[in-house]
Amino acid sequence: MERLRRTEIFSVWSDEDLSHLFKGARVLEMSVGQILFLEGDAATAFYFLLDGQVKLVTSAADGHEKIVDILQGGDLFAEAVAFLGYRYPVQAIAAMPSRVLEIPLTIFLVTLQQHQELMLQMLGRLSLRLRHLIMELRHLTVESADQRVVGYLLELCPSGNSPVSLLLPAKKAMIAARLGLTPETFSRVLKRLREEHLITVEKLKIYIHRPSALRQWAKEDR
Template identity: 50%
Template sequence: MEAVADNLFPILRETSLFSAWPEDLLHALLLQSKKVTLDSGEILFVEKAAASAFYLVLSGRIHLIAAASTGQEKIVEIIEQHDLFAEAVAFLGGRYPVTAAADGSTSVLEIPLALFLEILEQKPLLMRQMLARLSMRLHFLVKELRHLSVESAEQRLVSYLLELCPQANGSAVIEFPTKKSAVAARLGLTPETLSRVLARMRKAGVIEMQGRTIHVPDLQALERWVAGH
């Protein structure tokens, strides 16, 4: 267990949640954590289940899925490598608000909630830092909800592509982090609508696409194009 903690310590320390944690407390938490490996499509936890842990993606991706009143499911977030998720359950009555499923072969670090909460209760400063992070996360999700409710399909897709883009000007090569159907669900679109928007963008010459790879010859031209939609 000590070797595992040593290997994962730098990864966990890079997250905003744990960046200020003292080394001894972080090692203590890691020693009680464990690695979980999932096959593609395997469920890690289900919505409304009692929570005993939160997670860090070590490899692969996790889809967070919410059930609508109509019975349909929607991917609300795609969790990438070295991202934390489900940490908010510590402040939500101990139940998961979404379902988590693996997108491809995935491994995660399972961090025990009981020990995490015990440490926070003993360290008020860490608790305040945690609440600040959750507040920023809430603002982000409210912004995302606003975008989904008022933006056109073209605006949603271009905004998403720009989020993935490493720079603001010139040309760029962007890689979809997951399959197109998952991206479509993340943006609140059907796969057919996403395909039509991509086709219109290719026809307009603002993108070139091969598989999941998108080449944008001119980022500012892409922004001008979407301004017309």
């Protein structure tokens, strides 16, 4: 309950409302590759990832799987389906052994209807999500492979220009799919960044020497 309160939309919920929300909630244990819900399934719940990793995927026009997002422990997801026709727009699959808290949508909606301020906050969150998706579309259709990889690495960095040591949150092949790239292209970009002495790579660990230099490199014509 305290972990859920740390999320943006539940930070202002009262103990009473949160306790009511937990009625009917349950923890699901998921194995690697297990499907939580399919694209187009009727939505009856939303989820909070307690630990592990879940990928949200959809089918591309060529029939291949397109990773929409890679979720980590502490992420809330599928709450927007309450406003999207009660159908899941993507498929959720466990990328590693995971524990997920399943919360019924009915109780969530009743609480929102009773508290206008909570409803407004939820709509604000959906607006931010839409803005994020529009930015993602721009990244995938306008930016080069170099810019996508650099942009992703910089998103993982804290603010400032100090050297940063990062641990990639997922396997490189999964991140490549998330960026709309092949694993080979993703690896080639990382290799070029190493050769330019902008980063050091040790398996999933990446050391960024100067974030500003990395940002400038992506802007240059090569």
